[in-house]
Amino acid sequence: MSVIAKGLEGVVANSTALSDVRGDIGQLIYAGYDIDELAGKVSFEEIIHLLWHGELPTREQLEKLTASLRAHRELPQGVIDFLTAAPREASPMDVIRTAVSMLGLYDKTHADTSPAANRERAICITARIGVIAGYYHRARQGRSLPPVRTDMGEAAHFLYLLNGEAPSVEAERTLDVAYVLHADHGMNASTFAARVTIATLSDIFSAVTSAIGTLKGPLHGGANEGVIHMLEEIGSEAAVDAWLEKALAEKKKIMGIGHRVYKVLDPRAPHLRAMAVKLTEELGETKWIRMSERIAAVMKERKGLNANVDFYSATVYYSLGIPTDMFTPIFAISRTAGWTAHILEQLADNRLYRPLSEYVGPAVGKKVIPIAERK
Ligand SMILES: CC(C)(COP(=O)(O)OP(=O)(O)OC[C@H]1O[C@@H](n2cnc3c(N)ncnc32)[C@H](O)[C@@H]1OP(=O)(O)O)[C@@H](O)C(=O)NCCC(=O)NCCS
Structure with missing residues (x-):
């Protein structure tokens, strides 16, 4: 008889070079760096590079990545229309999940499944998820949606959208460190959901959408x-x-x-x-x-x-004055770095996830009773 690992506890579902959670000694490692070494020393953008490329960036690499992320901030008009029309009382996580899914509709290169095209999509989602969250927060308050800015990092830009003004250096730095700390975490539930989805050779927008839906639960990011x-x-x-x-x-x-x-x-x-x-x-x-x-x-x-x-x-x-229902969105914005890195890693050496289940239903042999006779 097979052993059931309820909640997949203790099951090693895949290997990863991205992060390691050492639960017995309380250590978290991103690609060889202890989180204690990274927190406060590197920016979220440097972590994105570390997760996507396996190394901290050189100055030139960081400038290139930063410019690319900032250049991808603008949302398709259809997504902006959705954000302004979405019910004001909706949960931001539900809105973000739907809007990220919508980004896939505007992916003109969807037939291109090359690693380069998927990297481009990873940049697009990572650059836009914070804008989606910030815009929805403004829209639900009946405030205008300012054009995205390209003179701010990821953390500062999100705070700018929330509050309508550039944040203090301290607020930006605090959120940036929080982003660094949340960026990846081994085979957690939402990352696993992303990997399960992409492993069917679905698309990266669908995989991140699965992850967002998984993160929102109160046992995880909620x-x-x-x-x-x-x-x-x-x-x-x-x-x-x-x-x-x-x-x-x-x-x-x-x-x-x-x-x-x-x-x-x-x-x-x-x-x-x-x-x-x-x-x-x-x-x-x-x-x-x-x-x-x-x-x-x-x-x-x-x-x-x-x-x-x-x-x-x-x-x-x-x-920091951030509304409570934007807390889990912040987790999602940061974890998008990890989700997309895991998706790219999964695609590079893919195998479908297909576990088994133990059947505990009625014994086989039941006969169909015509519907008119069923009680
Ligand atoms: C994170 C979490 C889901 C892990 O769950 P898990 O590995 O399935 O652990 P279990 O729920 O089986 O908990 C094991 C035992 O600790 C208890 N426990 C675990 N977390 C608890 C909590 N937050 N409050 C009270 N008791 C808790 C359980 O009741 C259980 O006790 P029992 O053996 O006497 O029944 C769980 O700790 C939890 O629900 N925490 C609160 C939500 C949270 O903060 N999530 C964010 C995680 S980063």
């Missing part, structure tokens, strides 16, 4: 939004213990806590925690971080579980 909702519901530091007691008794999952692979601290969490502490101190609003610290301590003590990437990123984005 957890960062869940953290803020939880903090709001708890309300104060004094209420944390009693709230957690009740939630644990009701067997609720505490958002931003726990991880399938990390059995020790998620190495991204301390970077985000440090940023959250700094930002909240500067704002003079330390309540969220104090509540977070208490939740983390109780969960460690009671369940032996640690905070994950989403736990502190929520406070970081909140402190």
Whole structure:
């Protein structure tokens, strides 16, 4: 009898040169670099190059990539029309998923399946997903959609679209580091979804669309939004213990806590925690971080579980003034670098994913009863 690995836990589905999640020692590696070595030293654009090409870029390579990303920011008019017409109360993740899927409709080279054409598509999606998110946020508020700018990096441009003005150096740097920390993460659920889709030799727009739909769930990228909702519901530091007691008794999952692979601290969490502490101190609003610290301590003590990437990123984005329902879109914008890199890697050595399932339905032999006689 075959062994069922529920949730595919422990199953090695493929090899990858992109990133390694060492859950036992709490280490995350991007193409040979420890995340602790990268965070704060390199930009998101350098990480994109690292994931797409296996090496950090030279200055010339970075300039070329940056120029290319900026040149691809403009959205097809049909996508802009959709973003302005989409219901204002829609979830941004649903809108982004639909708009990224729409980008495929405007791909004039769709018959070209060469690696070069797919790289071009990777640039196109990576350059546009932040514009899609920013434009939708403006459109739903009834604000105008300014022309895209080419004088800003990815993080700054997204903040510019959200707020209508160039961000401070500190805000840009904070979001850029968050992008770096979220860019890739081994065979996580959304990356796996992207690889499963592209492995059928579907197209890259479809694969990223699958990934976005997978990321939005609260057990994956949606957890960062869940953290803020939880903090709001708890309300104060004094209420944390009693709230957690009740939630644990009701067997609720505490958002931003726990991880399938990390059995020790998620190495991204301390970077985000440090940023959250700094930002909240500067704002003079330390309540969220104090509540977070208490939740983390109780969960460690009671369940032996640690905070994950989403736990502190929520406070970081909140402190930057970013609306809660744009938190998961930020994750998607950053992870597009990893998704597209995995898609290109999958295509370079493709094999269809086709696992088995154990049948537990009724024994075979049932006979069809004519519909008029069925009860
Ligand atoms: C990430 C996550 C989905 C991993 O799930 P998983 O590997 O399937 O682990 P399980 O759900 O089987 O959890 C194992 C045990 O830890 C408990 N646990 C795990 N995460 C928990 C959480 N966030 N809150 C409370 N208990 C949790 C489970 O209840 C279970 O306990 P039990 O054995 O007594 O039943 C899970 O930890 C979770 O739901 N976390 C909250 C959502 C989140 O932050 N997601 C972002 C991940 S980066």
